[in-house]
Amino acid sequence: MLSVGTVLMLMLLLTLSPHCAAAPYAPTECCFSYIKHALRFANLKDSFETPKECFFPAIVFETKNGIKICADPKLPWVMKTVEKIQKKKSTRAP
Numbered sequence: 001m002l003s004v005g006t007v008l009m010l011m012l013l014l015t016l017s018p019h020c021a022a023a024p025y026a027p028t029e030c031c032f033s034y035i036k037h038a039l040r041f042a043n044l045k046d047s048f049e050t051p052k053e054c055f056f057p058a059i060v061f062e063t064k065n066g067i068k069i070c071a072d073p074k075l076p077w078v079m080k081t082v083e084k085i086q087k088k089k090s091t092r093a094p
Contacts, residue, residue, distance in 0.1 A: 028051075029050060029051075029054075029060065029068075030050055030051070030053075030054035030055065030056065030058075031050055031054065031056050031058035031060065031070030032055075032056060032070075033056075033070065034056075034058065034070050034071055034072040035069050035070060035071050038077040038081075039061055039063075039069065039071070039081065041081060041084055041085075043063050043064060043065075044061050044062070044063060044064070044081065044085060045062050045063060045064045046061075046062045046085065046089075047059055047060065047061045047062065047081070047082050047085050048060055048062075049073070050070075056070075057073055058070045058071060058072065058073060059071045059072075059073045059078050059082055061081070
């Protein structure tokens with residue numbers, strides 16, 4: 001049988017272990033709900049797709065104010081808006 005000190009030491013080591021603190025492949029940004037209406041293109045700065053590890057696939061739009069909004073990637077307005085943002089970025093690139 002383990003002593004109380006040994007059990008406490010094991011618990012402390014497990015708590016401080018870097019493997020417990022952060023999973024190596026944990027997605028940094030996932031969406032759990034989608035916006036219900038279309039966004040104004042003039043207010044948007046950028047967009048990106050959430051990682052494949054996320055339960056809900058989504059497109060994240062970033063506004064000029066820095067707010068991030070999740071949208072359903074299957075909706076037609078989302079696909080069109082992503083294309084417009086990509087075109088705008090490609091015309092600005094040197």
